[in-house]
Amino acid sequence: MLKSLSTLALILYAFSSFAQPQLKIDSVTVTGQYDHYDHQTGDQFNVTVYDWAGSHQKKYSAPIDPSGKFTIKFPFPVAGDIYLDWGRIYEANVAFPGETIRLYADLAEYKGTKAPVSTRFEGANANVHTDYMRYYYDVMRTAGDSLYSLRNRLSSGLEYRDSAVTVLQRKLRKLDDYARKQNLDKRSVQIIQAYLRFSTAGAMTQFIYKLTGSSSEISPAYLSSIDSIHMMAQSAEFFPGDYMMALRDKKNYAYTLANKAKTKEIDSVWYSLLKNDFEKELAYTWTTNQHLAASNSLGNNELQAFEDKVKDPYLRSEINARNNELLKLAQNDALLKNTRLITTIPELATAEELMAHIASQFKGKVVYMDIWGTWCAPCRDQMQYSPALKQRLKGKDVVFVYLANNSPETAWKTAIKQLMITGDNVVHYNLPKAQQSMIEKKYLYRGFPTYILIDKEGKFITNQAPRPSDPDAVEKAVAGLL
Structure with a gap:
């Protein structure tokens, strides 16, 4: 115990050495070529990064x-x-604002379990990219993460903290040894050290979920330890997704505190857990973005309130750009051409009668129905696959019907345009709350989104239809009803 506490004391010095993220309005370019590449129409090179204005991963x-x-x-x-290109080469690496990363890889090497030997990086930071790749394959990918295995057998927060700090110190020593043997660049070592610290803090915030489900209390010392590790890591001026995920986990903990205090001011509780002005600006930005992510634009007063609280130029520019996109979409009703929007149907006594009425409007066609909401991230995620699915079923007797939950009319119409869920074989319903609730109580399957199939005679078939992300399964299910 004394050893781990003395180690923690070393970490606590970080309170006097703190570097906040300095966000820039900048970009990264990745360019290169694959060898042994078998081209398929529609192939995409994908890059996944963390969205600083939205707190979740974003794919380009x-x-x-x-x-x-x-x-x-x-x-x-x-x-x-x-x-x-996660899903093809699964390459985890780092990037710096303003740089161009040149990547050359042999796809034949990524088909097995061994580390690729021909992959190379070129550009100003090529040595850092190469070092990180080498460390990832030689150490990180093969070592496993004992921090998460510890979570399964420890129940005390302070015991988990001490164990996590001990594991972190062991990983840092192993990195020092690896860096000497492989002659890693000094900047590479700083970045990997920061990554290891942030991932440790992330594991500790994840452990909070276990503590909130037990009789154990989360002590101030436990939270201070997380903040201390964060502050030491930030001296490298490298901020991986684990940094943002830890802040997001604190919001989940704020729900627990708010429930105990019997208050609905969750954001205020969350902000009280954050330790500096930048993190509070970031948190307020995420709350604002959550509003925008449901296709709700900001009015002038709301935008002014945001800018009064958030001074960071990058965060301001991102929120303004996203808000302006929604405002433009809201004004462009031409995007709804040939798409039917329905907000009223007869008042009927049961969910079965409501569903039968909707189905009766499309006799002779198979109905693929989606119960969703503008606020529902998984629903919106699935909709990225809808255009391709509609193209596969083009010319067939199929109609796509959407029932929106708790979606204000302006946001509803904007989301339809934004997600491109339009067309002459598309019908959208935004029913009164009582009718929508009646349908959901009967037909919703494990929450949102739920997909329903109705045959050409108007008979309900299933509320467990395949999702748009599995187009082969959808096409097969629909074909069986045509």
Whole structure:
């Protein structure tokens, strides 16, 4: 115990050495080529990064040409982690604002379990990208993470803290040894150290979930330890997604505190857990973005309230850009051409009668129904697959019907345009709350979204239909009803 506490004392000095993220309005370009590439129409090179204005991962895509070449440019405001073409080469690495990363990889090497040997990086930071890749394959990918295995057998917060700090110190020593043997660049070592510290703090905030479900209390010392590790990590001026996830986990903990205090002021409780003005600005930005992510634009007073609280230029520019996009969409009703919007149907006594009435409007066609909401992130995520699904079923007797939950009319119409869920075989319902609730109580399956199939005679078939992200299964299910 004394050893782990003395280690913690070393970490606590970080309170006197604090570097806040300095976000820039900047971007990163990734360009390069694949060898042994078998081109398929529609192939995309994907980059996944953390969205500083939204707190979740965000994916950017660009086409890969038949020769295997690709180029993609995307916003990137501060040094952090990046996932290159996850799903094809699974390359975890880092990036720096303003840089161009040149990547060359042999896809044949990624088909097995061994580390690729021909992958190379070029550009100003090539040595850092190469060092990180080497460390990822040699150490991180093979070592496993004992922090999460510890979570399964420890129940005391302070005991988990001491164990996590001990594991962190062991990883840092192992990194020092690896860096000497492999002659890693000094900047590479700083970045990997920061990554290890942030991932430790992230594991500790994840452990809070276990504590809130037990009789154990989360002590101030436990939370201070997380803040201390964060502050030491920030001296490297490298901020991976684990930094943002830890802040987001604190919001989940704020729900617990708010429930105990019997208050609905969850954001105020959350802000009280944050330790500096930047983190509070970031948290307020995420709350504002959550509003925008449901296709609700900000009025002048709401935008002014945001700018009164958030001074960071990057966060301001992102929220303004997202708000302006929604305002433009709201004004462009031409995007709804040929798409039916229905807000009233007869008042009927049961959910079965309501569903039968809706189905009767489409006799002779198979109905693929989606119960969703503008506020529902999983619903919106599935809708990215809808255009391709509609194209596969084009010319067939199929109609796509959407029932919106708790979605204000302006946001509802804006979301339809934004998500491109339009067309002459698309019908949207935004029913009165009582009718929508009646339908959901009967037909919702494990929450939102729920997908329903109705046959050409208007008979309800299932509320467990395949999702748009599985187009083969949807096409097969629909074909069985045509």
